[in-house]
Amino acid sequence: MEAVILSKEQFNSLTASIEEIKTKIDHQNKKPQEVFVDNQEFLLLMKISKRTAQTWRDEGKISFSQVGNKIYYKLNDVEDLLKKHYIKSFNPKTFNSNRNLKDSMTQFNSNNNSSSNLIKSKEV
Numbered sequence: 001m002e003a004v005i006l007s008k009e010q011f012n013s014l015t016a017s018i019e020e021i022k023t024k025i026d027h028q029n030k031k032p033q034e035v036f037v038d039n040q041e042f043l044l045l046m047k048i049s050k051r052t053a054q055t056w057r058d059e060g061k062i063s064f065s066q067v068g069n070k071i072y073y074k075l076n077d078v079e080d081l082l083k084k085h086y087i088k089s090f091n092p093k094t095f096n097s098n099r100n101l102k103d104s105m106t107q108f109n110s111n112n113n114s115s116s117n118l119i120k121s122k123e124v
Helices: 008-029 039-046 050-058 075-084 092-123
Strands: 036-038 065-067 070-074
Touching: 036 039, 036 075, 039 050, 039 070, 039 075, 070 075
Parallel strands: none
Antiparallel strands: 036 070, 065 070
């Protein structure tokens, strides 16, 4: 193992650099302050009407704050709304083959039911 000797100035400079890096990392890891948008910004962001925003508030789909007549939304709540209503994409080939399988089973069941009804009517 090799030893490295530093002067006091070099050591202090190195220590200061490490502290500066640590401060930057700590600053980046802090939770960002909550950002609020007003109703108009929300309408523009979501591309919805005032009535739709009112309905979403009435139905409890989006949380909000109201100060006087002014309405505010947390940007995190807007993101949560979108995540809650997120629909994952699917493979159309898989979807169509499953649908064709389901259609085939439905047709098979209806054919079996009609043939069993035919057998019952012949027995009578």
